[in-house]
Amino acid sequence: MKICVLPGDGIGPEITAEAVRVLNALDLKFEMETALLGGGAVDATGNPYPEATQKLAREADAVLLGAVGGPQWDSLPREQRPERGLLGIRKDLNLFANLRPAILYPELANASTLKPEVVAGLDILIVRELTGDIYFGQPRGVREENGERVGFNTMVYSESEIRRIGHVAFQAAQKRNKKLCSVDKMNVLECTQLWRDVMIEIAHDYPDVELSHMLVDNAAMQLVKAPKQFDVMVTGNMFGDILSDEASMLTGSIGMLPSASLDDKNKGLYEPSHGSAPDIAGKGVANPLATILSAAMMLRYTFGLEEQALRVENAVKKVLAQGYRTGDIYERGTNKVGTKEMGDVVLAEL
Amino acid sequence: MKICVLPGDGIGPEITAEAVRVLNALDLKFEMETALLGGGAVDATGNPYPEATQKLAREADAVLLGAVGGPQWDSLPREQRPERGLLGIRKDLNLFANLRPAILYPELANASTLKPEVVAGLDILIVRELTGDIYFGQPRGVREENGERVGFNTMVYSESEIRRIGHVAFQAAQKRNKKLCSVDKMNVLECTQLWRDVMIEIAHDYPDVELSHMLVDNAAMQLVKAPKQFDVMVTGNMFGDILSDEASMLTGSIGMLPSASLDDKNKGLYEPSHGSAPDIAGKGVANPLATILSAAMMLRYTFGLEEQALRVENAVKKVLAQGYRTGDIYERGTNKVGTKEMGDVVLAEL
Numbered sequence A, B: 001m002k003i004c005v006l007p008g009d010g011i012g013p014e015i016t017a018e019a020v021r022v023l024n025a026l027d028l029k030f031e032m033e034t035a036l037l038g039g040g041a042v043d044a045t046g047n048p049y050p051e052a053t054q055k056l057a058r059e060a061d062a063v064l065l066g067a068v069g070g071p072q073w074d075s076l077p078r079e080q081r082p083e084r085g086l087l088g089i090r091k092d093l094n095l096f097a098n099l100r101p102a103i104l105y106p107e108l109a110n111a112s113t114l115k116p117e118v119v120a121g122l123d124i125l126i127v128r129e130l131t132g133d134i135y136f137g138q139p140r141g142v143r144e145e146n147g148e149r150v151g152f153n154t155m156v157y158s159e160s161e162i163r164r165i166g167h168v169a170f171q172a173a174q175k176r177n178k179k180l181c182s183v184d185k186m187n188v189l190e191c192t193q194l195w196r197d198v199m200i201e202i203a204h205d206y207p208d209v210e211l212s213h214m215l216v217d218n219a220a221m222q223l224v225k226a227p228k229q230f231d232v233m234v235t236g237n238m239f240g241d242i243l244s245d246e247a248s249m250l251t252g253s254i255g256m257l258p259s260a261s262l263d264d265k266n267k268g269l270y271e272p273s274h275g276s277a278p279d280i281a282g283k284g285v286a287n288p289l290a291t292i293l294s295a296a297m298m299l300r301y302t303f304g305l306e307e308q309a310l311r312v313e314n315a316v317k318k319v320l321a322q323g324y325r326t327g328d329i330y331e332r333g334t335n336k337v338g339t340k341e342m343g344d345v346v347l348a349e350l
């Protein structure tokens, strides 16, 4: 069980350190090796996804990532920006299935900007296709035409790409409340008409799952209006980027939300849904729980260790119930702790 | 002052009727002619934007539209679906600037699913580019490749397209709180990198406006987290479709939100932000206020009749203050009225 640890930038090193402590506490004999990704990798090697990292990541069974990016790298040329490292590793490892739960923990209901009755008990799983779509489509670029610049990108999906993410989503729905909502913009985009057609085709393999379809603009509305109507949502890379972030923010506690990005053999990259938070980096105040919960997803999806995954998730629930909070989820009457202390109390509960 | 009235489908005829009554009550000698668009047009002529409508719409100074679409046309071939009529008229009349206010009326604060302190006083203007982007980009379609179907669309923007919507947005910001947030996905899409570059270039013409940039995924989050941080937002057609719907729903009263789609000479198409609501069509219960407020936008933008626009808007505010509510915005203790009665009380206040 080889894990490649990529602390990344900003708060990345602090939060992955806690997740690593949690993994080690399980006594499962993981082999872990650490490498560079993102801004730090650019600084050290000129490449946001350096070859040494590629080698380690390919050999590992799973990758644990902190977060990448920061203002100091924003003005670098495109190919050297930290997020190219992220896109690079996703594509290189063929991590086409991004699972992003949006869960509102009862203890944190107040953190949401939505009314409690609208979000209490929220538990959505967004399945986002992660290696296709306009993110990687060719042709792309900026060309001269009639004496002016013209920018262009290509949204593209093949049947087989849609089918494989569809199966992941249907199977996820089977393990949950058996409702799958596929999001597209079929009334405008032929590419997403194909998306819808293929979803309908594979639905025949899952008679126990209720498939519905929603246009992306309506989905953006319905997430605000009545988010609890959703169980599993599946969509393409671009719409998934937008909707999964919107859905996370419904909880108000994005510092709690993990994610998994899987290939077709359950090799996965696991990372918190939040960013690198450069403003609080190095201060020891970041919330490590999303990363710890990402490690739990790793136990479940890559290593098939469901019991251990639950053990970690339950430890997190307990520390919340005990009132421990990092600054991002703090409210009066709870016990404010730093990154390391939060790791400590989770470890104590394991 | 020629107005082409397109009642459209579903509740369209009922709500436009009230807006027409309001316009007529102003004694401004409008010439109005009615034509078909959308599903009704398909049924009658086979074309969702028939030639007769094209002629009238081109000759008119402004177009007042109800709404188009309904389940009975969903299975028609692409070219005959009601929304093709909408896309067709937008493109035909070169209505590149879509203005979508998201305003929360104090009387309707409860309608929002967000906490009152998060949305009270919300007043955002979204400026969405409406005739470019992946909506109209070529090439597009579904092709066979390696024995499977591949769907594709093209996101494309030229410098001049970005510049002209940019100017509209900066000028709108100048008339408001002088803050403009341009939304893109420059970290992934070259097309939107050009978008950002051009916005930065034209910002020099508007030293009094504070320009900021936000990635679309973050924008979708920030609208939920702290929507009042925004004054004017400007973005492309696709992102604008998603974000403007998300923003409208923050108010919880989408039945109150008008929109304007303008060309470069202030010819415009005015329509409510909501859809054709087939479920309540013909029942006389739909909320006509978004359409009436769209007529007010017409008075302001196309006809330069600011005072008359305010007169209509104030009448709407008064009827809200008096407690009149259609079903969609009804709450206990207010006075529930139907479509026509709502028109009556607005007329009485004019």
Ligand SMILES: CC(C)[C@H](C(=O)O)[C@@H](O)C(=O)O
Binding pocket: A083, A086, A087, A241, B187, B188, B217
């Ligand atoms: C950093 C960026 C390229 C990335 C994406 O757009 O996929 C991020 O927003 C995410 O969702 O993981």
Ligand SMILES: CC(C)[C@H](C(=O)O)[C@@H](O)C(=O)O
Binding pocket: A187, A188, A217, B083, B086, B087, B241
């Ligand atoms: C009906 C559809 C084509 C249209 C769009 O996507 O532009 C609608 O959603 C809108 O926003 O006016």
